[in-house]
Amino acid sequence: xxxxxxxxxxxxxxxxxxxxxxxxxxxxxxxxxxxxxxxxxxxxxxxxxxxxxxxxxxxxxxxxxxxxxxxxxxxxxxxxxxxxxxxxxxxxxxxxxxxxxxxxxxxxxxxxxxxxxxxxxxxxxxxxxxxxxxxxxxxxxxxxxxxxxxxxxxxxxxxxxxxxxxxxxxxxxxxxxxxxxxxxxxxxxxxxxxxxxxxxxxxxxxxxxxxxxxxxxxxxxxxxxxxxxxxxxxxxxxxxxxxxxxxxxxxxxxxxxxxxxxxxxxxxxxxxxxxxxxxxxxxxxxxxxxxxxxxxxxxxxxxxxxxxxxxxxxx
Amino acid sequence: xxxxxxxxxxxxxxxxxxxxxxxxxxxxxxxxxxxxxxxxxxxxxxxxxxxxxxxxxxxxxxxxxxxxxxxxxxxxxxxxxxxxxxxxxxxxxxxxxxxxxxxxxxxxxxxxxxxxxxxxxxxxxxxxxxxxxxxxxxxxxxxxxxxxxxxxxxxxxxxxxxxxxxxxxxxxxxxxxxxxxxxxxxxxxxxxxxxxxxxxxxxxxxxxxxxxxxxxxxxxxxxxxxxxxxxxxxxxxxxxxxxxxxxxxxxxxxxxxxxxxxxxxxxxxxxxxxxxxxxxxxxxxxxxxxxxxxxxxxxxxxxxxxxxxxxxxxxxxxxxxxxxxxxxxxxxxxxx
Numbered sequence: 001x002x003x004x005x006x007x008x009x010x011x012x013x014x015x016x017x018x019x020x021x022x023x024x025x026x027x028x029x030x031x032x033x034x035x036x037x038x039x040x041x042x043x044x045x046x047x048x049x050x051x052x053x054x055x056x057x058x059x060x061x062x063x064x065x066x067x068x069x070x071x072x073x074x075x076x077x078x079x080x081x082x083x084x085x086x087x088x089x090x091x092x093x094x095x096x097x098x099x100x101x102x103x104x105x106x107x108x109x110x111x112x113x114x115x116x117x118x119x120x121x122x123x124x125x126x127x128x129x130x131x132x133x134x135x136x137x138x139x140x141x142x143x144x145x146x147x148x149x150x151x152x153x154x155x156x157x158x159x160x161x162x163x164x165x166x167x168x169x170x171x172x173x174x175x176x177x178x179x180x181x182x183x184x185x186x187x188x189x190x191x192x193x194x195x196x197x198x199x200x201x202x203x204x205x206x207x208x209x210x211x212x213x214x215x216x217x218x219x220x221x222x223x224x225x226x227x228x229x230x231x232x233x234x235x236x237x238x239x240x241x242x243x244x245x246x247x248x249x250x251x252x253x254x255x256x257x258x259x260x261x262x263x264x265x266x267x268x269x270x271x272x273x274x275x276x277x278x279x280x281x282x283x284x285x286x287x288x289x290x291x292x293x294x295x296x297x298x299x300x301x302x303x304x305x306x307x308x309x310x311x312x313x314x315x
Numbered sequence: 316x317x318x319x320x321x322x323x324x325x326x327x328x329x330x331x332x333x334x335x336x337x338x339x340x341x342x343x344x345x346x347x348x349x350x351x352x353x354x355x356x357x358x359x360x361x362x363x364x365x366x367x368x369x370x371x372x373x374x375x376x377x378x379x380x381x382x383x384x385x386x387x388x389x390x391x392x393x394x395x396x397x398x399x400x401x402x403x404x405x406x407x408x409x410x411x412x413x414x415x416x417x418x419x420x421x422x423x424x425x426x427x428x429x430x431x432x433x434x435x436x437x438x439x440x441x442x443x444x445x446x447x448x449x450x451x452x453x454x455x456x457x458x459x460x461x462x463x464x465x466x467x468x469x470x471x472x473x474x475x476x477x478x479x480x481x482x483x484x485x486x487x488x489x490x491x492x493x494x495x496x497x498x499x500x501x502x503x504x505x506x507x508x509x510x511x512x513x514x515x516x517x518x519x520x521x522x523x524x525x526x527x528x529x530x531x532x533x534x535x536x537x538x539x540x541x542x543x544x545x546x547x548x549x550x551x552x553x554x555x556x557x558x559x560x561x562x563x564x565x566x567x568x569x570x571x572x573x574x575x576x577x578x579x580x581x582x583x584x585x586x587x588x589x590x591x592x593x594x595x596x597x598x599x600x601x602x603x604x605x606x607x608x609x610x611x612x613x614x615x616x617x618x619x620x621x622x623x624x625x626x627x628x629x630x631x632x633x634x635x636x637x638x639x640x641x642x643x644x645x646x647x648x649x650x651x
Binding site for chain 1: 428429503504505506509516522523524525527534536537538567568569570571572573574575577610613615616617
């Protein structure tokens with residue numbers, strides 16, 4: 001009986017795990033016309049040839065395409081991606097990647113991980129440089145890379161990008177309440193990033209092996225670097241992180257943990273760090289030139305947060 | 316049992332004496348690399364740390380050229396010069412023959428994902444191995460489940476070598492008697508850097524980033540256990556040489572390429588200690604990031620697997636004080 005029960009458990013486990021494993025091993029799935037991302041992929045531009053390498057990656061199978069780089073997307077509610085490649089007679093390669101996230105804020109989030117480049121009017125926001133166009137619209141994040149690039153590349157990828165963006169009808173929502181906390185001046189260019197997970201933060205600025213801030217998919221966070229006008233030392237680019245937790249208790253716990261294990265440890269990192277809690281929000285400043293500068297930065301954001309949380313109509 | 320060069324043959328049996336001899340050679344840091352059989356059951360592919368770190372300093376050779384890298388001949392000459400420096404031999408053929416013999420079957424582990432090993436480097440490596448007398452068709456260039464043979468294999472890979480029951484490439488377990496690690500060089504979003512140590516991830520299958528239901532749990536904790544794949548006896552014992560394609564490394568945002576972060580470093584980096592090679596590459600990438608931003612821009616997350624490869628698996632040196640770096644050719648902008 002015990003053995004049979006064990007066998008049943010194993011069978012159930014296999015049934016549960018099999019689709020996942022199949023997805024992991026299978027890598028790509030046959031192309032179908034029914035998928036949103038495939039619909040968005042362009043046909044071969046003039047003088048370019050479709051290499052026939054059109055793939056769709058669902059869930060964890062994205063690892064088959066970009067291995068560990070898939071975590072970037074998993075950290076933003078990744079659903080599915082479609083990729084199509086073209087090449088021309090000069091040996092250049094044109095790769096179009098369409099990623100669908102679970103919501104548009106996360107498409108913005110993945111865009112914000114590296115928004116550097118020339119801003120061009122494609123989708124909700126786009127940046128271009130050295131043959132790579134990145135943009136987001138609705139729940140979609142799109143990368144179009146032509147490599148190697150030449151002077152005609154920008155027009156080519158921009159046109160393809162516009163074509164894709166025109167096919168997307170969804171609303172493009174950013175995490176506006178978080179973004180409203182940004183200072184009016186002094187934000188380092190392209191440093192604003194919206195995120196949820198520890199892996200995302202550690203890629204921007206390694207904090208700890210331990211998840212000190214209790215980050216996770218149910219936490220909304222934004223970070224940016226500030227350039228201080230009156231720098232007190234060469235370290236003049238403090239980083240701010242503002243986190244919104246699902247509950248006040250979660251915020252309190254993160255604050256307690258961070259204060260105990262980071263602020264409370266006497267070293268050069270804690271000397272430039274400060275934190276402040278307000279209901280389900282936590283403000284963290286790192287890498288300031290002094291404790292005083294860190295506290296001042298926290299105060300500035302706290303003042304904005306109070307304005308944000310003030311009920312409408314109150315003085 | 317080994318021949319006069321100390322290289323293992325394709326079907327040689329391993330005795331306890333051979334194992335001990337191999338360990339002694341490995342500990343002495345001899346050029347030919349780890350040679351003995353493992354006391355572990357090799358079929359399990361369980362990582363086995365080395366008994367000790369290599370004695371003395373690990374030699375790493377960096378060679379760069381300012382001009383003319385479109386030519387296969389130029390790349391070949393660079394690689395040959397680096398090989399001569401690494402081995403202390405008088406010519407290229409002798410240098411390559413220190414690592415390979417005519418009856419070897421050589422697996423060349425390239426990288427085909429995102430920042431692929433350039434075909435020029437792959438061809439130069441293939442020609443170098445051929446100069447040691449290895450027939451062209453006995454040289455297998457591969458990544459994941461795509462393999463090709465000889466010089467053509469640098470671009471055409473239509474063989475499917477498959478994986479054994481433990482998810483390790485059959486090229487490693489069944490075909491190759493010797494391996495060469497030929498990675499690209501990049502900063503990596505999850506692992507910090509991806510160079511020699513991480514390149515062996517392409518020799519295993521049944522993995523995914525969340526490490527769900529996988530054969531090898533390597534992605535957690537900033538991919539720190541990537542180091543363990545290098546300690547699998549079937550890989551560690553056969554890998555004789557590391558040749559890093561540093562022609563155009565990626566200093567931010569990898570593995571997906573943003574060309575904004577590629578730069579023409581125009582280098583090749585070689586060695587036999589994978590940890591030392593990765594450490595040198597890490598220093599170069601750190602310096603490039605600093606130069607690009609004008610302020611400190613540390614590699615994030617820190618590449619733990621490089622340090623773990625030293626401290627846990629004792630695969631080589633991660634301390635620059637224990638690395639003998641020889642720089643040849645173009646020195647400007649070497650960054651290390």
